[in-house]
Amino acid sequence: MKSAYELLIERLAKQSHLDSVTDEQKKAIAEIDKRYSSKSAEREVFLRSKNTKAMSNGEFEKSQQPQEEFYRNIRSLKSSIEPEKKISEIQNNLL
Numbered sequence: 823m824k825s826a827y828e829l830l831i832e833r834l835a836k837q838s839h840l841d842s843v844t845d846e847q848k849k850a851i852a853e854i855d856k857r858y859s860s861k862s863a864e865r866e867v868f869l870r871s872k873n874t875k876a877m878s879n880g881e882f883e884k885s886q887q888p889q890e891e892f893y894r895n896i897r898s899l900k901s902s903i904e905p906e907k908k909i910s911e912i913q914n915n916l917l
Contacts, residue, residue, distance in 0.1 A: 827851055834908065858903045865895045 824832075830851070869888040876885040 854906050861899055
């Protein structure tokens with residue numbers, strides 16, 4: 823199974839007719855992935871603790887809010903990070 827990174831590289835290579843991606847570009851994309859993962863994990867920890875607190879207080883309806891907020895945050899992060907992964911943008915950033 824290919825990672826999102828590998829699929830992205832293949833898709834962008836087909837679109838822009840690039841034969842290969844430079845090591846600098848691979849590193850830039852990996853850095854973007856790392857930043858997304860850390861932001862995602864940070865939000866998950868925060869919202870899970872919020873959920874646990876609500877559950878322990880018997881506020882079951884409120885315990886659903888952090889979970890819904892988490893999913894919204896993940897969608898938002900994904901949509902904001904995808905444009906950064908475009909090879910053309912990375913090429914411009916490296917020049």
